[in-house]
Amino acid sequence: MSKTKITKTIDYLSDPKKGITAAVLLVLAIVAVAFVWRKVRGLWNGSYSSGSSAVTILGDAAIETGTGTFITSSLDFAHLWLRLWEATVWTGTNEQEIYDVLGMLNSQADYMKLCNVWAQHWASAGWLARMDVRSTLPATLKSELSSSELSKARNILLSKGITPDF
Numbered sequence: 001m002s003k004t005k006i007t008k009t010i011d012y013l014s015d016p017k018k019g020i021t022a023a024v025l026l027v028l029a030i031v032a033v034a035f036v037w038r039k040v041r042g043l044w045n046g047s048y049s050s051g052s053s054a055v056t057i058l059g060d061a062a063i064e065t066g067t068g069t070f071i072t073s074s075l076d077f078a079h080l081w082l083r084l085w086e087a088t089v090w091t092g093t094n095e096q097e098i099y100d101v102l103g104m105l106n107s108q109a110d111y112m113k114l115c116n117v118w119a120q121h122w123a124s125a126g127w128l129a130r131m132d133v134r135s136t137l138p139a140t141l142k143s144e145l146s147s148s149e150l151s152k153a154r155n156i157l158l159s160k161g162i163t164p165d166f
Contacts, residue, residue: 072106077117080104084118084137093144102156111162138166 013019080101087097105111118137141153150166157164 072110075104075106075110077113080114081117081121084114084140085121088140088144095145095149098141098145098153099156102153105157105162106160108162111157111164115165138164141166 013022083097083101087094087101101114105114115137118140119135122135141150145153154164154166
């Protein structure tokens with residue numbers, strides 16, 4: 001950086017209003033990067049992978065160790081969670097992605113497993129995220145979808161014999 005650029009930067013920041021504004025923006029940027037980094041690190045560290053040793057595979061079904069619940073072994077619930085999270089958290093709601101994910105579920109146990117994975121991820125997100133209305137999958141769907149969209153999501157699940165709690 002040339003000396004004139006440094007001098008211009010110092011002159012700009014010497015104005016109290018501009019200096020405070022720059023400092024606040026820098027702090028906000030650091031907090032945002034830290035939050036996103038923590039989220040990304042938590043998403044792909046494998047801690048919630050449905051392919052872990054916590055399930056016993058039986059063909060296309062699996063029995064979760066500890067619960068004895070049958071779930072569809074071919075479903076990657078961490079990936080389904082990620083798809084739903086991306087469809088609801090970023091700007092706007094991707095309703096079609098929500099319908100597609102819900103359409104992949106095959107049983108009540110699959111739906112409950114997805115709800116549990118959703119809750120586990122939100123519980124690990126820190127106190128600010130836990131205060132969010134989207135801490136459970138049903139609450140998220142109620143928050144993000146209109147009544148007609150929620151009805152469509154409910155009908156997708158009902159057509160597969162799954163009774164949703166939203």
